[in-house]
Amino acid sequence: MPEIGQIIAATRAYSCLDCGKCTVACPISRYDPDYSPRMVVYNATYGHEAELLRNDQLWSCLTCSRCEERCQSGVRYTELIKLLRTEAHGLGETGQCTHGGALQSLMHIMTAAHLNQNRLGWVDKSLKTATEAETLYFVGCQPYFDVLFSDIGVKTLGIARGAVKLLNHLGIVPALLPNERCCGHDLLWAGDTEHFVKLAEHNLKEISSAKAKQVVTTCPECYLTLKVEYPRYFGSLDFEVVHMSQLLAAKVADGELKFRRSAKKVTYHDPCRLGRFSGIYNEPRAIIDAIPGVELVEMPQSRTSALCCGTQAWMNCGTVNKQIQSERLREASATGADVLLTFCPKCQIHFRCAMHDNRLGEELEIEIEDVTSFATKALTG
Template sequence: TCRYGSGTDNTTHNVESTRGILEMLGIGKERLRWATFLPEDADGLLRFLQNFQKDVQVLGKNPVIPPVAGSHAPSHPRPPSVLDEPARKLLAEHDIYACQECGKCSSACPITLVGKPFSPRAMAGRIIASGMSDPAVDADIWSCLTCGLCHDRCPSAIDFPEFIRELRALESPGGSVGHEAHGGFFQSLMRTMTSPDLRLRHWDWLPDDVRTDPDSKILFFGGCAPYFDIFFRQHLGVQTSDILVDSLRLLNFFDITPAILTDERCCGHDLLWSGDRENFRKLARLNVDAIAALGVEEVVTACPECFRTLGHDYREQGVEPPFRVTHLYELLEREIDKGAIAFEPMGERLTFQDPCR
């Protein structure tokens, strides 16, 4: 366990979040475990690993086909950078080779603590191993806050902020390119979902009072809210899945019992907008085929991005949906116009603005 306090909590949270995502993806949370062993308990560690290996063998082959990272995958190994030689000098000048890989810097670094794929220790290792041509190095250099917490903790007195400042002087700010939001987590998630053999469990968490009907001609498409919640809950306290539950309850209120797609995949919005059309089209085809197989005539969504993606971008990218796409508000307006519900006058005119798309 972590002697600085936060490491154990962060690990517990990150492991549980990742297990939740593996379960929802249908890959199985049993494929990831966390356990702690004291240095003298080598036998315990060995027993744990042997049991874990047996259990994973029983689970069988991972159904995920390693996805092609679309336009993001470098097609050729990168040539050495002209900055490698000056960077090597900086490594020596700042005594980075004295790093003992103890991890104390990473356990203090605020960027690491908010869950970014960044750690000063890993960055030093990358520069030593790959030089300045590694794209991750470029991202790391511009992610550091130069706060100095790592320097305070480092038993080798490595002055990271100073090192980073020198590295930045080597690069122009224009060299920092291609940063996907949240470390590209959602793009990776979507690429994972392009594996056709995945049996996702997108809706397992729905409360019992919500009524759905697999034979309905109306399908409710939820989108990535459940993944958002797992990814952002610890730091932002979000509960966006409530939007899905409340939307379904509204439909039920209007006597609509919609179908849901148990293995719903993300609509692919973020892939399209970050330029990965190949994987976007794969997702579009999988979603359209799965919805069409249910004989659905109308897809209702509460998410503006899903609304645009399913109703407009799929067709534009060559995947024709054999159903119409309706935003929840349009459907509610339809029901209200039918006289299904009445409101008390407010005495003023209001405009609702949905901020997305």
């Protein structure tokens, strides 16, 4: 575990000019004046780390990276938060678990060496899959989301089925892992590196056994974790990690993927892990634009300035987070769009959760769909 001084150096926190642009850009600070990224950096660099590591505000950060888009000094604030949380976790500190801690319990259960899961019960006879293949589809936790969030109408398995259907349409029969585990993203960002490593080790072994050379994900968090964090902990990988948006956009550009007409007016929400963290902005829009009859209307806060879905790592979803979600949903509704599209199952869950809160108002209501599912419905042939 690195020392605080090493963390500060690695994240360029010493380069902070104390200008406060990070705090101005921060969605949490907008609704909670007591929270300030600038003060977190100040406390870390001026020897107040003991107080900082015990402070609940360490877990309030959305790790959305909006502040880093504004920072002129190159301070890696989200990495600073992640590493400080690791230190705090070692002291027994943690954020406030949402949904009764069910997701945290599930992730810890999945670290067990011997675990029987019904992970592929969603695969119907119309889908062609394999146990070994050059291309592997990493499903993520979607088989569990539909059960845990059935009360708010979550159907993320439609994304998984759509992904396989799209791959099949392109002549790809993907491998699926019957014993796949959570990628570990949320445990890592909650400071629990021990259990993150256990999940990662298991997944790497399973991917290797499937002889995959390309791993495709529909979840941006899985994409970022496999592509960036796994190599950081285990060295270079012997497979390529690709997000579904990248694969589909490339096929659209090559003329291999065409869609039938769909008269819809849509707006698109950039997930933080796909956009600011991975720089994938154009690919989702290229897919949407390739569907004849679809009109894409951008929200004022889009691309690098896109507003976060309001919560992270299944922690700290309170009044402030609901206000952020409400702001984003109102922004989407104001475009006049029929559908709010995104490329993240968890963004969809968080927005649906906000819409089911009667206290937030009916004006938040808007149809939400993943681009994968939306594109699948528009397939030709």
